[in-house]
Amino acid sequence: MSAFTSDQFAALHKTNLANLAMMSKSTIDGFQKLTQLNLETARTALTEGQESLKAVxxxxxxxxxxxxxxxxxxxxAEKAITYARQVCEIATQAQAELARAVEEQYEQNHRNLQAFVDTFVKNAPAGSEAISALLQSTVDAAGNTYRSAQAISKQMTDVARNNLAAGASAAATRGASGKA
Structure with a gap:
């Protein structure tokens, strides 16, 4: 059984570089959106601050x-809540894009590993059934662990998003009751 061929090695690097480029682009896009939001917020705060100072x-x-x-x-207070919500949306979008990229990379690596295990099992000498079974069991356990971690991560993201929405709602309700 041979190790990677040069073509397989080149294809693996090409895939990894493409994934790195995609993840870098997602990260930079998120920073760009956040920077734009911060600049708009600062510009608005400056303008409104000047107007308030003139009124005072x-x-x-x-x-x-x-x-x-x-x-x-x-x-x-309402603007601060809106700002926090927008930051959360930007972060959620960036996290979703990065999670999608990681998931795609994991799935590809898992398929490659499974193909390797299948080839190993098919070409394994007689008497190596225990090692083959252990190898397959390890691959299956790693896949299950990844899926569990992915589910927990999604739940945590949903909880954080719901908590932010609930906090914003509560703050808006308090603000509305304070006006009355």
Missing amino acids: LAGKDLRDVLAVQSSVAQPA
Whole structure:
């Protein structure tokens, strides 16, 4: 039984480089979206801060200044919640793309490993049934472990997303009750 041929080795590297490029692109796209969100948020905060400062300076007495301050607090909290939600969406999208890439890579590697095991079992000398069975059992256990970890990861992502949504809802409800 021979090891990798040069063609197999080249194909493996080509696949790995393509996966690395795809994962790098996903990561950079996520950073780009996050940077764009941060710039837009900073620009908006600067503009609104200047408008608030003008309103405070235009106030005739303390009551006017306090009215401006109270009118700014609630929209600021709502904007912070919206910002956190947008960051979560960007992170979730990037995580989903990276998870998809990892899953594709794992599936390909698992198929390659299974083909290797099948070839090994087919060409194994007589008396090596125990080693063949152990090898196949190890491959099956690794696949099951990966699927379990993947399911747990998905559940954790869903819990985090639901907690963020619940927190945003609760904060919005508190803000609405504070206005009334």
